[in-house]
Amino acid sequence: MANAIDFYFDFSSPYGYLASAKIDELAAKHARTVAWRPILLGAVFKITGQQPLPTIPMKGSYAKHDLARSARLFGVPFKLPSKFPVGATAPSRAFYWILDRDPGLARKAAQALYHAYFADDRDISNPEITANVCAKLGVDRAELTQALNDPAAKERLKSEVDAAIERGVFGSPYVVIDGEPFWGADRLDQIDKWLATGGW
Amino acid sequence: MANAIDFYFDFSSPYGYLASAKIDELAAKHARTVAWRPILLGAVFKITGQQPLPTIPMKGSYAKHDLARSARLFGVPFKLPSKFPVGATAPSRAFYWILDRDPGLARKAAQALYHAYFADDRDISNPEITANVCAKLGVDRAELTQALNDPAAKERLKSEVDAAIERGVFGSPYVVIDGEPFWGADRLDQIDKWLATGGW
Numbered sequence: 001m002a003n004a005i006d007f008y009f010d011f012s013s014p015y016g017y018l019a020s021a022k023i024d025e026l027a028a029k030h031a032r033t034v035a036w037r038p039i040l041l042g043a044v045f046k047i048t049g050q051q052p053l054p055t056i057p058m059k060g061s062y063a064k065h066d067l068a069r070s071a072r073l074f075g076v077p078f079k080l081p082s083k084f085p086v087g088a089t090a091p092s093r094a095f096y097w098i099l100d101r102d103p104g105l106a107r108k109a110a111q112a113l114y115h116a117y118f119a120d121d122r123d124i125s126n127p128e129i130t131a132n133v134c135a136k137l138g139v140d141r142a143e144l145t146q147a148l149n150d151p152a153a154k155e156r157l158k159s160e161v162d163a164a165i166e167r168g169v170f171g172s173p174y175v176v177i178d179g180e181p182f183w184g185a186d187r188l189d190q191i192d193k194w195l196a197t198g199g200w
Numbered sequence: 201m202a203n204a205i206d207f208y209f210d211f212s213s214p215y216g217y218l219a220s221a222k223i224d225e226l227a228a229k230h231a232r233t234v235a236w237r238p239i240l241l242g243a244v245f246k247i248t249g250q251q252p253l254p255t256i257p258m259k260g261s262y263a264k265h266d267l268a269r270s271a272r273l274f275g276v277p278f279k280l281p282s283k284f285p286v287g288a289t290a291p292s293r294a295f296y297w298i299l300d301r302d303p304g305l306a307r308k309a310a311q312a313l314y315h316a317y318f319a320d321d322r323d324i325s326n327p328e329i330t331a332n333v334c335a336k337l338g339v340d341r342a343e344l345t346q347a348l349n350d351p352a353a354k355e356r357l358k359s360e361v362d363a364a365i366e367r368g369v370f371g372s373p374y375v376v377i378d379g380e381p382f383w384g385a386d387r388l389d390q391i392d393k394w395l396a397t398g399g400w
Contacts, residue, residue: 048257057248058370062383072400073390170258183262186386190273200272 004033005191006176008164010041011088011110012125013172014067014078015185017118020111021076022188023175030195032177036110038092039164040157041172048170052085070185077119086117086125093153094130096160098139109134204233205391206376208364210241211288211310212325213372214267214278215385217318220311221276222388223375230395232377236310238292239364240357241372248370252285270385277319286317286325293353294330296360298339309334 005027009016020036027034045051054060064080071078091113099106116122116133124130127148135141147153164174168181175182175191180199182191193200205227209216220236227234245251254260264280271278291313299306316322316333324330327348335341347353364374368381375382375391380399382391393400 044258048259049251050256050259051249056250058244058365058368059248059250062368062370062381065381066383069390069400073393165258168258168262170262181262181265183266184386186384189389190269193273200269 002032003178004035005195006037007034008037008039008169008172008174008176010172011038011091011113011117012085013041014080014084014118015070016172017078017114018067018070018074018076019173019175019185019188020114021074023173024107026188026192027195029192032195036095036107037160037164038088038095038110038157039161039169039172040088040092042087043161044165044170047165050170054084074185077115079119079121081117081121081123083123083125086123088125089157090127090130090148091117091124093148093157094134094139094144096156097144097147097153098134100156105137105139108137109139112137202232203378204235205395206237207234208237208239208369208372208374208376210372211238211291211313211317212285213241214280214284214318215270216372217278217314218267218270218274218276219373219375219385219388220314221274223373224307226388226392227395229392232395236295236307237360237364238288238295238310238357239361239369239372240288240292242287243361244365244370247365250370254284274385277315279319279321281317281321281323283323283325286323288325289357290327290330290348291317291324293348293357294334294339294344296356297344297347297353298334300356305337305339308337309339312337 007023009020024034053063067080068078095106095110098109112133113124113130117124122129124133127145131141131145134144171183173185177191177194180194207223209220224234253263267280268278295306295310298309312333313324313330317324322329324333327345331341331345334344371383373385377391377394380394
């Protein structure tokens with residue numbers, strides 16, 4: 001059986017959100033599965049010295065325009081959140097906590113969290129809102145809320161972020177196929193071709 | 201007659217080089233012409249606080265890999281130059297000096313300069329080498345060499361760079377179609393679609 005594709009993303013990354021809407025279907029087309037792996041870009045930027053996109057002069061305003069245009073092209077509902085970017089600790093910890101209990105549900109939770117933030121303008125950096133979104137999918141709200149403050153959930157996320165950085169993940173979305181890295185929602189066409197051909 | 205497409209690029213930008221190999225054909229497909237506009241990213245980075253790609257931790261190594269892979273996909277000869285990045289003052293001044301005398305020749309000179317740097321590993325930041333490349337196309341070598349140190353050529357380039365920054369150009373390649381901006385060689389597909397449809 002072929003390796004899963006690794007899909008790294010930050011819950012506060014709009015290009016990660018765009019890619020998240022396409023990656024499963026793209027992988028399935030080539031009989032692959034996808035391992036969703038939320039990370040925290042804040043930790044990465046400490047190493048690379050990069051800044052969040054919207055804060056960069058000129059590039060920030062372009063990005064807002066490009067995002068809206070790309071979302072329309074992707075056919076994905078998108079509205080730049082009122083509070084953007086935000087820290088993605090709560091949704092990321094929630095994701096791994098659910099993943100360790102029900103992988104299929106974790107995928108659905110990731111999609112619901114991304115949608116809540118980038119389509120419905122709900123601030124998922126707030127643990128209460130993250131818990132509400134997950135509870136709606138059947139996750140036990142009380143258990144999850146408690147888990148979000150648990151040192152184990154903190155450690156779980158930290159080890160995932162550290163492993164991603166160790167692997168060279170510096171942005172979102174970042175996809176790895178059999179060791180080959182692809183950065184950006186604008187690499188989906190190359191990913192498609194790579195999966196079809198095995199590389200060039 | 202439809203407006204020309206503005207194609208901004210830095211002679212030291214490999215993604216600019218990749219786009220340069222496609223942009224004329226792409227525009228012609230939609231009955232458009234292209235105004236080639238070399239700029240100096242160094243001047244832009246002073247405003248945006250960005251760093252040259254290869255110097256950014258993690259992102260720099262990825263970019264080298266992505267460039268080689270994208271060049272193969274584009275079918276464009278590419279070798280990361282021994283000295284990279286370099287200041288693009290000489291080739292840019294040469295371009296505008298030729299442009300003001302023979303626009304068609306300026307285009308050919310730009311293509312030859314890009315090819316010299318990214319396919320043949322010749323350091324076009326050296327005015328001697330820039331002059332050699334242009335002389336081979338029939339440009340008067342002595343006149344051009346003198347012009348490269350002329351305050352008029354310096355001022356000509358500076359006003360182009362200032363105008364580009366004023367317009368929001370923060371990277372290379374950067375294409376503007378009837379006011380609509382597109383950044384990156386990976387936006388060629390969107391450019392194609394925009395030219396075909398008039399926008400979405």
